[in-house]
Amino acid sequence: MEKVVLGIDIGATSAKLGLVDSAGNILVESSIPTPVNTSGVSAADFVKSLCEAAFVLQHQAQAPVELIGIGVGAPNANYNKGTIEFAANLPWQHEIVPFVELMQAYFPDLTIRITNDANAAAIGEMVYGGAKGMKDFVSITLGTGLGSGIVVGGELVYGCDGFAGEVGHFIMVPNGRRCGCGRQGCLETYVSATGLKQTAFEVMSRRYFTDKSLLKAASFNEITPKYIADAAQQGDSIALEVFEKTGEMLGLALANIVAFSSPEAIFLYGGLANAGDLLLTPTRKSMRDNMLKNFCKRTDDGQFVQEPNALLLLSKLNNKNGSVLGAAALVWHKK
Amino acid sequence: MEKVVLGIDIGATSAKLGLVDSAGNILVESSIPTPVNTSGVSAADFVKSLCEAAFVLQHQAQAPVELIGIGVGAPNANYNKGTIEFAANLPWQHEIVPFVELMQAYFPDLTIRITNDANAAAIGEMVYGGAKGMKDFVSITLGTGLGSGIVVGGELVYGCDGFAGEVGHFIMVPNGRRCGCGRQGCLETYVSATGLKQTAFEVMSRRYFTDKSLLKAASFNEITPKYIADAAQQGDSIALEVFEKTGEMLGLALANIVAFSSPEAIFLYGGLANAGDLLLTPTRKSMRDNMLKNFCKRTDDGQFVQEPNALLLLSKLNNKNGSVLGAAALVWHKK
Numbered sequence: 001m002e003k004v005v006l007g008i009d010i011g012a013t014s015a016k017l018g019l020v021d022s023a024g025n026i027l028v029e030s031s032i033p034t035p036v037n038t039s040g041v042s043a044a045d046f047v048k049s050l051c052e053a054a055f056v057l058q059h060q061a062q063a064p065v066e067l068i069g070i071g072v073g074a075p076n077a078n079y080n081k082g083t084i085e086f087a088a089n090l091p092w093q094h095e096i097v098p099f100v101e102l103m104q105a106y107f108p109d110l111t112i113r114i115t116n117d118a119n120a121a122a123i124g125e126m127v128y129g130g131a132k133g134m135k136d137f138v139s140i141t142l143g144t145g146l147g148s149g150i151v152v153g154g155e156l157v158y159g160c161d162g163f164a165g166e167v168g169h170f171i172m173v174p175n176g177r178r179c180g181c182g183r184q185g186c187l188e189t190y191v192s193a194t195g196l197k198q199t200a201f202e203v204m205s206r207r208y209f210t211d212k213s214l215l216k217a218a219s220f221n222e223i224t225p226k227y228i229a230d231a232a233q234q235g236d237s238i239a240l241e242v243f244e245k246t247g248e249m250l251g252l253a254l255a256n257i258v259a260f261s262s263p264e265a266i267f268l269y270g271g272l273a274n275a276g277d278l279l280l281t282p283t284r285k286s287m288r289d290n291m292l293k294n295f296c297k298r299t300d301d302g303q304f305v306q307e308p309n310a311l312l313l314l315s316k317l318n319n320k321n322g323s324v325l326g327a328a329a330l331v332w333h334k335k
Numbered sequence: 336m337e338k339v340v341l342g343i344d345i346g347a348t349s350a351k352l353g354l355v356d357s358a359g360n361i362l363v364e365s366s367i368p369t370p371v372n373t374s375g376v377s378a379a380d381f382v383k384s385l386c387e388a389a390f391v392l393q394h395q396a397q398a399p400v401e402l403i404g405i406g407v408g409a410p411n412a413n414y415n416k417g418t419i420e421f422a423a424n425l426p427w428q429h430e431i432v433p434f435v436e437l438m439q440a441y442f443p444d445l446t447i448r449i450t451n452d453a454n455a456a457a458i459g460e461m462v463y464g465g466a467k468g469m470k471d472f473v474s475i476t477l478g479t480g481l482g483s484g485i486v487v488g489g490e491l492v493y494g495c496d497g498f499a500g501e502v503g504h505f506i507m508v509p510n511g512r513r514c515g516c517g518r519q520g521c522l523e524t525y526v527s528a529t530g531l532k533q534t535a536f537e538v539m540s541r542r543y544f545t546d547k548s549l550l551k552a553a554s555f556n557e558i559t560p561k562y563i564a565d566a567a568q569q570g571d572s573i574a575l576e577v578f579e580k581t582g583e584m585l586g587l588a589l590a591n592i593v594a595f596s597s598p599e600a601i602f603l604y605g606g607l608a609n610a611g612d613l614l615l616t617p618t619r620k621s622m623r624d625n626m627l628k629n630f631c632k633r634t635d636d637g638q639f640v641q642e643p644n645a646l647l648l649l650s651k652l653n654n655k656n657g658s659v660l661g662a663a664a665l666v667w668h669k670k
Contacts, residue, residue: 136495152487159597160471166594169627259501262494292504
């Protein structure tokens, strides 16, 4: 019987499930809705629904499979404790949910691991993606916010409390944009789907009278990263400046990350990564401008050549079901 | 026979040597001058002098000792390769010196390890100091510049190339103060012995006409961190603002470090750490203001209480020969 791991990705609107083999193929998948914040659904009831969906999924595989473990990616998940803690976008925002313990009741003999979605993406990159064989790398997840997973010596960095890797909450601009975390100037208020929109409106507020732009037709609620990217592809100068400013800020943050842990590569994962060169080019330029020379490749004569092109890469899990793969990789990584 | 490790700390003016036992006692110590930049002394000749001093030292111990290894702390040292690379303050600034290989010729059977002085301080803290038993912590060395050693999962973070831990070169202020590395706004231009002096003159340039200050009597060449600290202890308002601003910047950088690797503690080591509460108090305040709530301790009712007091500590190696201890700890840490 083929061995599989159940990967579960819990998002704000739905939870995706998939049975994943050791090579990273998703044999079957399904999803259930995540209860909305105001639903009053208890964490125990949600876990019951998830486990029932998992039982059904096992019977949908074409050939019989042997389930060897469950990996879960979820917001505010704590790997060390197996909990989801105070997750703002889930109905249990004031609770510490003992998620692994609740699931273990349904699968008493299985390895069950949970971590946040950005960490799961990093593990997925290492097991199935562009970081295969790398010991030191960083994965940046660009979604509504900015998440990060940091791998040092082949292991994810969890820190003393399981909460390491909050690069999205680097304070980049003291007294800058207001962040959902209650502070100001966090990286994710500039570099994320939301940050990109905010930057679009900042640039428009400055150039509104002097420049034509496709962006003028969209409200804040309507505008999306794809909308801005499409405009930029058509040469819209305001949309292009939005990506330049976003890359400038991301490159500065990445230069500081490189100074900290000197990774072999940094991977961009998530919706905004689909902007490709629109984001990569200004980010690499900013890294080149801001990185300590030590961290750039050297030519043979001892002269420094700054070369962040090989350092900043797009994730190989983009456009796949990367979040489910990453969750499953949590178990495959250490069987 | 008692087992000892030879710890060597190579500084810009002298190299200190000490025989260190497993408990962190320095049995005997000595030093030789580091050749000045313009001396033309080759790296091979300097290593020969060091090894001769080491042979002499072994005979100065009160009882016979068994030398089991050599640990070296040096600027721009690369642990992975055993080299000192392009060290600006040593006569071999354009060379990659194969330091371990050169020493190994004199001590063919011994384990010899080299790392930069800030990494050595971190290992020393873990083996002999306040980080005993900790798996995740950061050590900040405040000297002429700002060095750092980052420990994750009980191991020093070297990164893919041996150069991780360059927190002193976090860019904190785009287009800020000029740094020796050729860039602008690096943390160490604000937080270090040199940075403190620069801040003193910045504050004076703003408040010169309105405030009395002891600092007005000293030239830039004369002024020292101790001079500024002594003035602050006497209530000198300009000197106090210098420490406040320094702590503010350090606290912001440390808040970002906490978001990255979530350490159990951060230790301040080196001359500037002797300023004690003058530096600790504003730094802790800034951490409190800038840290993500997750990383502060929680009370039982799930409310957050920000408590960086337990997170930011003074090194227990200050006022000891910490750099020699740290170098020796490189070997004792992994026998």
